[in-house]
Amino acid sequence: MEVIPSANVGIKINEWHMYINRFDVENAERLKVEVEQMIEGMEEDQNLLLYYQLIVFRHRMMIDYLFPVDSTKKLDKAEYLRKIEGKGRKLSGMLEYYTYFFKGMHDFSLGKFIRAIESYKKAEKKLVRVLDAIEKAEFYYKMAEVFYHMKQTHVSMFYVEQAYEIYKKHDTYKIRMIHCLTVVAGNYIDLEAHGQALPHLQKALEIAEDISNTQLMTKALLNVGCCYNGMDKTTMAIGYFRKAAEVAEKAKAKELTQIYYELALIHF
Template identity: 30%
Template sequence: MTIISAEQVGNRLNDWRIAIRKHDVHSAKAMYAELKVLLQEMEENQEVLTYYSLLEGKYKLMLYERRGEKLKEQTDLDCPSKTNDLIEYYFYLYKALYASYKRDYASAIGLFEIAEKKLQHIPDEIEVAEFHTKIANLYMLLRQSLVSLHYIQNAIDIFKSHEGYERRLATAFVIAAANYMDIGDFRRAETYYKKALHTAESLNDHFLISQLHHNISILYAEVGKSKKCIDALEKALSHEDYLSSSYFHHTMFMLMKELLSIDERTQALYYFELVKQKHATEKCPIYTAKMNLLYHLYFTNDMAQKARACFAEISILKELRDAEGVCELSALAAKHFEELGATHQAYHFLKEAYHMKHPIIDWRNSNEKNEFIDFRFKHRSFRTNRGYQFIK
């Protein structure tokens, strides 16, 4: 068997790295298959193997972001020796991204800080843009909108000046849009979403277009435009590959929630049955809990039974560390019970939502509790409908 030099494989790994950075799924998949063969024939070289393992992790994260392919539990890698700045940087970046994916945001921030120091030794503008995109996404999830906007604008400026990074530019536009939505600038948010859609349509990337329709539906839900939200969600679900991706669950959850918000119960029930069949073969515990809660909230008649069932699903979401889901659905349940005149149940769900946003909250006296019960729900009392796609 012919032995292939480590340098030759290393050069091909660099090509793979560029395809991954561009989110060029087709090329990256072809190179992945090729590299698995090359590595079996390569001379022994631990540095190249480490480089490959880190890129493989980034590749699988890219497939999750770009195609909704599920991520399996990752194998911990040993910290590389101080021999290669790029490998060291990728080590900490990958660990930060995976920590963020696992919702371990405290660890993710620390790892991003280390990665940022390593990045200073890498004279590559696209790597800087990618890093800024990833950390902007993290700060967006943590509602640090102004910090996130600072990072993402830097990324947008860089991606705009390089050909072949249109998909990354679309990603950056979505992060900018989400931040503007968080600070209440809905006009600018819609502008950025439309820029992203225009970019995806120019690439004729139908899966990306579906993702972007899902993302813009979040804006329409936020401003109370249910018809436009439902239309965008149905467009997202019109692509066959999208239906088989992990993103299907969140889009379907949003669709059912929006249908129920305008009392389209018959259509919502139809979708409930579809999802129930899918969950029978494809386990998705977070969205199973979310959809069960919706079902009990709108279709269980006995008030006490309804409240118990909804609290049970909230408990499951807590165990799964879905703080966003707990906050959103507790607030939704509180609003629903208030509308039914069940103030006592509404208070408990609203308190749950506030505990999730402000963990130190504590009722010192009955006046505080009564004031809390008297709170009247506003559309933007709680941020809802989060779960942006391909920017995790």
Template identity: 30%
Template sequence: MCTKKIPSAKVGAKIVEWYSCILSSSYEEATLLKHEVEQMLKRMEEDDKILAYYSLVAYRHDNMMDGDNRSISLEEELNHVEKDMDQYLKYLYYFVSGQNEYNNQRYRSAVKLFRKAERMLEFVDDKTEEYEFYMYMGIAYYRINQYLLATSYLEQAETGFRRLNFPKKYLNSKQVLGAIYSELKEYDKAEDILNEALQECTFPLYSGIILRTLGLSMFSQKKYDSAVSFFEKSLDLEEYNDSIFGMRSRTELAHTLFKLNKHEEAQKILKGAKASANYYNELEFKVRCQFIEGTYVCNDQKMVDNAIQQLNKAGLHFEVCELSEELIEIYEEKGDNKNIIKYFKSAYQGKINQTLLGDDQV
């Protein structure tokens, strides 16, 4: 029987917890966490960065436990090495902490931690690691709608990964750049970037992600038949379909089919999307499913408003704006001025909140 691998990000978060105990000299808790981390590492998916982080924290742990009993003679040389090690360890601490915040959809908090990591970037003596930082920073800025900053970092990441010949990473960076231009409504440029990425992609999972992004671009332009085609093509790829990204495409496919008044088919797909969103515990898409169901199945305004409130609370302001604008269109067709004004205010506040760069998200 094959044992399920533990995501490296989860192990990284546990190492952060362990290192925090070392910093506070919590000997017993640090020892317990060290054992827990070592057990997790046996089942962790491959990730050299996390292994390096573990090695450095284990070194610090041993130093803490040995105390003054350490017998080292090469003091000056060791002090120099340890100084650089300390800076690199701080970099990894903030970077891995930022990844954990990002994975838990606390994007502003992730940016705050990545900015701290950036101050130690000069101590990272590895171009792959440097470009990975740029990629993560760019994607985090993208998630809080800071497109100018996101583009700057992502372009550096794409160029760097191309030089190093890491196709998955430069395709990922390029795909997000395409998504940014689509959200800025520069659709021709977005589709050029995404189609170029699709043509050079030989990895089913990444091809699915690019196809989904093209589907989202079509949806934004109200080209719903084309959007359905792209979402379905993404789900035809087995590796993509069986992943968290497949859940996202199913949610968006259901949404698009409702827009095309194909309610029976849409409800069937929405049911599967809801189950997947709950399985992956993906807040944004659990809420999107709630919005879709409240709008197109139950006609329940309280359910819809609760979905928008949850997105606001999570700091997903682009999504608030996007869904509020959809509601404006729906109520315009009904001639319901009261609700038009209500959701216009919601969309406007969403646009204002997108410009905020505060680190208050917890």
């Protein structure tokens, strides 16, 4: 059997990683199987195997995020991280970046925002090794996300604007554009500037409708409704909440309960 060069496997892993970033589950699962088959016949390369294990971790995080299951059956990410990081293993700058970056994502998912920022900051020092623009955008978005949750509004804005500028140049990353616009709007709302938040939420809704993503349409309609409600424009808010309810019922979206709750509060 002919040995497969590790470089060829690395290219395939990068492609797999790209689909993970796009939340394209079907293609991500397909690439995962292809990579697993290639690794069986690959030449020995410990760094490549470590990179593979890190992407497996990120793949599982994507699946957990998109398809949450019973908490008793969830992956023990902390234990998994300890296994893939190894002990006393010297990592290249690129692998160090991914290690810190994925660890930050793990800490963020647990609500440990300070620890997440610490890991992200370590990753940021290695960001110069990352040549792919989309991967940099992903890092900037994650930084914006954690600082938004920490209510560090201006720091969050600094990072999310960098992420959005990259994503908007690539048509295949419209979902991330929506995420960025939502973070921008959330920061403005934290500043009590609903009028400045509204255009970003409306743009997010426009993109969600353009790609016919009913789950994101539901969230966008709900967000626009909440924004109008925060501006005391209840008639406009009711209109968007009702549209959100229609889409949510068809999509079986979990936001339906919140939508009815918001409508109940307004009518009360």
